[in-house]
Amino acid sequence: MIHQNRKLYNENFSEEKYQLFLDDIDKSFNYKPIFKIAETPVFIPKELKTKLVDACNDIMEVINKPNFKELTNGAFFDDDRIVPNEDENSKFLQLDFGICEDEKGNLVPKLIELQGFPSLYFFQHLLGSMYRKHFGNVIPENYSQHINGMTPKDFVALLQQEIVGDTNPKQVILLEIEPEKQATAIDFYATEKALGIKILCISNLIKKGKELFYLDNEGKEIKILKIYNRIIFDELDQRKDLKTEFSFLDEVDVEWIGHPNWFYRISKYTMPLLKGDYVPKSFYLDQLEEIPEDLENYVLKPLYSFAGVGVEIHVTRKMIDEVTNKSNYLLQEKVAYAPIIETMDVPAKCEVRMMLLHNSKTNKTEIVSNLIRISKGEMVGVKYNKDKTWVGGSTGFFEN
Template sequence: MISARRDKFNSEFTNERYQSLLKDIASDFDYLPTFRIAETPFFIPSELRDQLIEASHQVVDFIRRKDFKSITQRAIDLNTNVPNEDAHTQFLAIDFGICSENGELIPKLIEVQGFPSIFNFQENLFKKLKAHYPFLKDMTPFFEGISEENYLDLLRKVILKGYHPSEVILLEIEPEKQNTKIDFYYCKKDLGIPLVCVTELIKENKKLFYLDENGQKIQVKRIYNRVIFDELDLRKDLKLQFSFQDELEVEWAGHPNWYTRISKYILPYLEGKYFIETTLLSELEQIPNDLENYVLKPLFSFSGSGVVFNVTPGDIAKVTQKDLYILQKKVHYEPVIHSPDGKVKVEVRILALWPEEDIKPTFVCNLVRLSRGEMIGVKFNKDKDWVGGSIGLFEK
């Protein structure tokens, strides 16, 4: 992409240096992430960066519509409605595949989530990369005037909102077993908030409490929510002392309803050069003749679960809740990263923070996933190198 940067990185890359990077990451918590960390960052030229921002602004324009809640109310009706929803989401993750159209590179929207991503890990990954590749110090993964110095300040503002860190919890289902727990560890280190499992919360009247490391009962004033309901629904073995549908005296850093509203549900409404043809299955008038060029996706699943890549008419017929699925045209990722033994495909996730009092979100950082397989995702990249999670870097 940025040829000089790519040539410089590839000339300095060795497997020993890569292993040293991994050991450095693992040294912080005596833990190496279970997801694969890619060998390289993605060097993003200014033209593509500007396209990613333009496309993300178009997504945000739709989300900021005055009738957005009425448009997406059906999504809430089909799922769990959590009381005390706030005015807007506080987190956005906007995924783009890097594709080619008429011989030019262009980002194509794959998915949008009104939910946190690995905000803390990405910032720390950048620090590690700079330590092992010093020539990256004059590059940045940050947008819109965001710096390393004020990035954590904004994240702290959104998650803590002035509360003492002990009064704010990162809530998850068995956080120690989650694939993204490296992000939880960095969050605890950077912000000082505890990691709490949903089964550990104690409900008294409308208040929630947890026991700290000394066994002291602490009231929860604010929840940094990382719980995905489709995972929670599958865990019939878990015994909770509260329900997300209870009226609770607690604030949300990431109200659960926004995961439902800002999801694949909004994709059929988005039109323009950065968006892909997407149809709600209940609105599908006839099955396309070129069905092999489409993907069948559940609206509210996480991490690609339930997605059917090689769709047949039988797959569509088997769907009983057609309000809960979309048929989306496949996009063809353009392999743009030159690795030592071939080219690699890329997906870029734009990360945004939206403090409660702000009229619009701030694009802050990014996450990148590299793939050699048919699609982005672990199961398409088993036993491959130069794939996995990374970060995109821009020239300052």
């Protein structure tokens, strides 16, 4: 997005450098990520950085309202979704913005989705360091993945403080469903290395009354005090084959690092509650008084799905009429991503995830990192970018 940086990066790029970069990532944990890692980072200019920060602040004003929980109680489509011992703040928050152009050609972020759930915090840390290692000669030193003066060292220390804190790392687990088979496995391995915590499948939890345990490598029972939850409920619902002693509805003596209820409260369900320059118009389908005439400018989204499953980008009145469970759908104004990243063939579009974390010491939710997805397809996602180059997961370096 910053022309001089992009020109210099593209001129210095080679497939050989890119392959060495990928090989280095693979060697980090003797594991090859199954998702596409982009050939380039993204250079984010000051003006856009300011707008992204302003957009995050606008959204946090709503989430920080005293009645936010009351406003989002409808996000739980049945009582079997409510996990006991909910805390007062979402530990993790992800805000996804499509980067667009206004009528004057200025770059503007538009909110696509939001999540009260962890993201790839530690993989992004690794990715940023690898871009610097292999392409550092064309990434200015004063550009950073982080804002507000935070350094990579500060970032890791904050994550350690919030996920582990003073607890024995052996008594903190990262919880997933068959973690080694997940697309995000490399982030789990990076988290394990950085924090010294155990990666555990939910099927390996041992429940005794209100206490949870796991067996360490020596077969010794270790009592669990904290759970860094990475389980997506959509997947858990589908895995009827899993045999578990623990249910999320159980009352257990553990501290949730990222309480599961925030997965619902801060989600697509939140979109209609948000207003402002950086938020597209969004409506609960069952509360829509009149269907817009310009449906070509809208997308239809299921409220309870993950990774773009079920999203319709070519909406028709017939499609809306045929939805039987309208309370489970959202009609959202379409966001026109701008093709602003020059590549070796056609320009690419991008989506910027601002990664936030609630700091328990300051009692404030802070922007701590970012994740970027580069696309040349109709939507951001693997199936829309198959066989394309200069697309995939990336990170942004903000101009200071």
